[in-house]
Amino acid sequence: MTLEERLEATIDIATAAGKMIRDAREGDDLKHHFKEGQELVTDTDVAVDTMITERLESAFPGEDRLSEELAPDKDAVEQDGALWVVDPIDGTVNFAHGLFHVAVSIAYVKDGVTQLGVVHAPFLGETFTAIRDKGAWRNGQSISASQSESLEQSLVGTGFPYRRDSRLPLMRRLGAVLHHCRDVRRNGAAALDLCDVACGRLDAYYETVSPWDFAAGWLIAREAGARTGHLYPCPEGLPEDLYGENLLVSAPAIFDELGELLRQADAGELRDIGIG
Numbered sequence: 297m298t299l300e301e302r303l304e305a306t307i308d309i310a311t312a313a314g315k316m317i318r319d320a321r322e323g324d325d326l327k328h329h330f331k332e333g334q335e336l337v338t339d340t341d342v343a344v345d346t347m348i349t350e351r352l353e354s355a356f357p358g359e360d361r362l363s364e365e366l367a368p369d370k371d372a373v374e375q376d377g378a379l380w381v382v383d384p385i386d387g388t389v390n391f392a393h394g395l396f397h398v399a400v401s402i403a404y405v406k407d408g409v410t411q412l413g414v415v416h417a418p419f420l421g422e423t424f425t426a427i428r429d430k431g432a433w434r435n436g437q438s439i440s441a442s443q444s445e446s447l448e449q450s451l452v453g454t455g456f457p458y459r460r461d462s463r464l465p466l467m468r469r470l471g472a473v474l475h476h477c478r479d480v481r482r483n484g485a486a487a488l489d490l491c492d493v494a495c496g497r498l499d500a501y502y503e504t505v506s507p508w509d510f511a512a513g514w515l516i517a518r519e520a521g522a523r524t525g526h527l528y529p530c531p532e533g534l535p536e537d538l539y540g541e542n543l544l545v546s547a548p549a550i551f552d553e554l555g556e557l558l559r560q561a562d563a564g565e566l567r568d569i570g571i572g
């Protein structure tokens with residue numbers, strides 16, 4: 297099967313998942329649970345993951361999967377061969393609160409390198425796609441990342457972990473970005489933050505997330521011309537495309553400067569602006 301054929305099949309599955317998500321909201325059937333204390337999950341997250349898993353198995357029998365609700369074993373990122381990386385609902389808190397920034401994210405990875413990505417936002421009517429080395433699209437139209445050259449005029453997306461005690465160290469980064477950039481957005485769906493970078497709505501995005509949050513959007517942003525990387529080196533043996541620690545994605549011209557600013561903030565070296 298060609299990558300184009302795989303992409304078509306993946307778009308169909310993501311669109312069907314998006315319909316389940318819309319129907320679930322209309323049915324107002326939102327049972328909330330919590331995993332590991334603070335992290336919210338609804339019955340719909342699990343139902344959508346189950347449907348995607350079944351559809352992937354029937355279209356691509358025997359290929360491995362890493363999915364947030366049903367197969368969250370992150371060791372899978374180290375294996376060779378085919379791997380489907382699935383977030384059935386990215387933006388669960390938005391979904392549960394009736395907000396619209398919600399997406400289905402599916403990536404197909406081969407030997408640790410992402411080959412295609414689909415991010416479908418059912419309430420926004422947007423489907424972002426990319427094939428490695430072939431470009432990125434929004435609803436079938438080619439998209440390009442921002443060409444911003446100035447940190448001062450850049451709008452930067454980010455997010456925060458569910459664990460509240462992990463949020464505090466990120467305040468330094470937030471202070472630095474608010475001081476040096478146009479402003480910050482916290483829209484609550486990492487996959488869509490990356491697609492917003494891909495189509496130039498955001499100039500940059502930084503965060504630490506799980507592989508299913510970013511695998512598809514990361515390829516989409518890179519194929520749209522954004523620079524993708526990490527603030528600190530990726531450990532040897534782990535595929536960069538699936539290593540979610542300290543991601544930085546931005547317009548190419550501001551990547552180095554923004555990376556330096558965030559590292560300085562981490563090191564407490566910005567005392568002149570009260571961040572130390």
Ligand code: IPD
Nearest residue numbers: 385386387388455456484485486
């Ligand atoms: C979350 C979203 C959010 C990010 C969190 C993720 P979920 O995914 O992508 O924007 O800040 O780190 O866990 O839980 O809604 O699938």
Ligand code: CA
Nearest residue numbers: 383386387509
């Ligand atoms: Ca997610």
Ligand code: CA
Nearest residue numbers: 364383385386
């Ligand atoms: Ca999720």
